[in-house]
Amino acid sequence: MASFTLQGIPVSRGITIGRAHLLRPAAMDVRHYLIAQEQVEAEVERLQAAIAQVQLDLQSIWAELPTDAPTELGAFLDVHALILSDPMVSEAPLDIIRTRHYNAEWALVTQVDVLSAQFDEIEDEYLRERKADIQQVAERVLKILTGSADQLPRALGVDERNANMIVVAKDISPADMMQFRDVAFTGFVTDEGGTNSHTAIVSRSLGIPAVVGLGNASQLIMQDDWLIIDSDAGVVIVAPSALLITQYRDQQAVLIKAKKKLGKLRKTPAITRDGVEITLLANIEMPEDAHAAIEAGASGVGLFRSEFLFMGRTGGEHQLPSEEEQLIAYKLAVQTMKGRPVTIRTLDVGADKPLEHNEHNILNPALGLRAIRYCLKEPQIFMTQLRAILRASAFGNVHILIPMIAHAFEIDQSLAMIEKAKSELRAEGIAFDEDIKIGAMIEVPAAALSLPMFVKKLDFLSIGTNDLIQYTLAIDRADHEVAHLYNDTHPAILQLLDMTVTAAERANIPVAICGGMAGDVKLTRLLVGMGFRELSMPAAILPEIKQEILGTNVRELEGSIRKILRTYDPKHIQEILVEMREQVFAI
Missing domain, CATH: 3.50.30.10 (Phosphohistidine domain)
Incomplete structure (x- = not known):
């Protein structure tokens, strides 16, 4: 071959x-045939039995999860169980059997096609990819119906x-x-x-x-x-x-050896050759991930994606994590980090992570009700989380990060909610950090273009580059037709980053990058040269980024950075970036 x-x-x-x-x-192109009226209920029962069997299978897989399994796997299993119990999946096909006399396989695929078409209209890349969840659940049911388990x-x-x-x-x-x-x-x-x-x-x-x-x-x-x-x-x-x-085996051996060598940098400070200290932080999804952050030598948690605590819940708002449950999770992460800062992002939930059992949440678009917009519309959910975060701040160094800020009133309302939560806790005699730091994510171009109204009211900024790039370039990274247009070094992106770091410096407040660019070693010298002093990334990538910083001289990057910010030629930008990485600096 x-x-x-x-x-x-x-x-x-x-x-x-x-x-x-x-x-x-399982083949989604199933047999299509009509059934007689007297066979309708038997066909309904056949589909119901297959759905019940898949629910049992998912429960069994969940029960057998090894203790060291990634936390995301359990959350995904919960999501699949939730989808399978949704009437749009579990009941609508039964109605199709009863009204159109379709066989069970045909009825299920027909309904899945309807739901898939709705998901195709969604702009948010993460959310549209959740269409695969519905298809995967349907395939498991089809495998039972057709006896084609793989x-x-x-x-x-x-x-x-x-x-x-x-x-x-x-x-x-x-x-x-x-x-x-x-x-x-x-x-x-x-x-x-x-x-x-x-x-x-x-x-x-x-x-x-x-x-x-x-x-x-x-x-x-x-x-x-x-x-x-x-x-x-x-x-x-x-x-x-x-x-x-x-x-490739030789390359693989080199990578394995290099990875072991990087592990020795765990306790080495991330300081450039000319003495500039860079703070390297870890992104985490669950409190248990804080251990990996410590092992990688992180100086703290730059982004705790709290929405993972809310995923896979059933039964609507009453089944959301309580204040006590959230407190336990946040407290675990904070105590694990032993005094290092832990930045907890408030609920960044959209339709991809439904909190209620209804179609509105399932189909919520990226430009719709999500993140801080959702929290301000659901103040009780927001208040419960804020109280839990504030209570956790009594056990360590906690920061609050508000996502998807675009308007001044969103900042004002968020700060007012935080003050209200503080007042309640004071009245109840519950301890918290009175001086807790509050920041906003810069991931909407409108925020990056109106920073003066933000920096006066906030303690720090954190740039979510994935969304900033997607919204700025109007590009869905999951769409293969336009994926080649996704460009993290587009001149517009670099200008927005420069504007943000400059505004933060003038206001004398910290600014971090917690998006994908922070974990790309090819861009480390660019970001450090532009003035960023805090980078947050997956823990596994941190040692490689640290090694790049140790070989960098910030002062000698200044000329290259000026050239990059003056040019709008993508090819020239790439040439300068390559030159920057090839530079060998003197102490």
């Missing part, structure tokens, strides 16, 4: 070499056939990924997905190379084909030559 290369979206780091195992989905091979010991298995699929559901704990697998390749797909999130959590969004890889790759995944480049090489395998 001739070798060929596929290009996709890189979502994790590293190189892996192994055999392909194709995970075939399983991964169980590991029988490491040999040439099952060692370094690479899973190839159209998409991979969280429930299917649970099978991997018993298999010697080292990589993922999927046709679908983007930077926020389940495969992307879990592969980063597990530290496993993955490339997604390849289009038709599962059709081009054959069972047991040798594959090379270069997840840094987003490349999958199919049927590589022996020479190419040897070359």
Whole structure:
């Protein structure tokens, strides 16, 4: 077989070499036939039984989760169980059987097609990718109905056939990924997905190379084909030559050795060669992630995505995490960090993370009711969270971060809510940090363009570059048709970053970057040279960023930064960035 290369979206780091195992989905192109009136209820019961079996399967997988499984997996299983119990999935197909006399498979696929079409209209990339959740749940039901369950091979010991298995699929559901704990697998390749797909999130959590969004890889790759995944480049090489395998094995060995060497930098301060100290922080999703932050040598938590505590809840508002439950989670993270700062972002919830069991939340668009807009519309939910965060501040160094700020009144209302929460706690005699720092995320271009009205009222700023880039360039990173337009060094983005760091310096308040740019080593010298002194990223990336900082001389970057901010030629910008990384600085 001739070798060929596929290009996709890189979502994790590293190189892996192994055999392909194709995970075939249940065919959504099912048999279509009409059933007789007297068979309608029997067909309804057949579909109900399949749905009930999948619910039991999900519960069983959840119960068997290993203690070291990534926390996201449990949340995704909860989401799938929630979808399966939603009337739009569990009851609407039954109505189709009764009214149109469709067979069970046809009725289910018909309803899934309706829901999928609705999701295709959503602009937010993360939310649109949640369409895959509904399809994955439907596929599990179809497997029961058609008897076509597809399983991964169980590991029988490491040999040439099952060692370094690479899973190839159209998409991979969280429930299917649970099978991997018993298999010697080292990589993922999927046709679908983007930077926020389940495969992307879990592969980063597990530290496993993955490339997604390849289009038709599962059709081009054959069972047991040798594959090379270069997840840094987003490349999958199919049927590589022996020479190419040897070359990549050598690169893989170098990366493994370099990773071990980086581990020795854990206690080394992130100080440039000319004495500029850079604060490296970790992004976390759950309180348990704080341990990984400590192990990586983080100086604190720059972004605690609190919405993960709210995901996968059923039963509406009454089943949301209580003040006490939130307090326990925040307190755990704060105490784990032992005095280091913990910045907790308030609920950044949209339709992708529904809090109530209704269609409005499921289909909420990126430009609609989300983040601070949602919190101000639901003051009781917001107040409960603010009280929990404030109470946690009695146990360590806590900061509050407000997401998606775009208007002055949003700042004023948020600050008023925080003051109200403080007043309540004082009246109840409950301890909290009276001087807790409050900041805003700069991720909407309107905020970056009107910073003077923000910096007077806030203690710090944090730039969410992923959303800032997406909103500024009007580009959905998950849309393969326009993915090539996503550019984190677009002149407009660099100008907005420069405006933000300059405004923060003038106001004498800290400004951090907690988006994807902070964890890209190719951009570290650019950000440090522009004046950013706090970078927050996934803990696993932190040692590599620290090494880059240790080899940087800020003063000698000044000329290059001025050139970058004066040019609007993307090619010239890239040339200067390459030159900056190649510079060897004197002390």
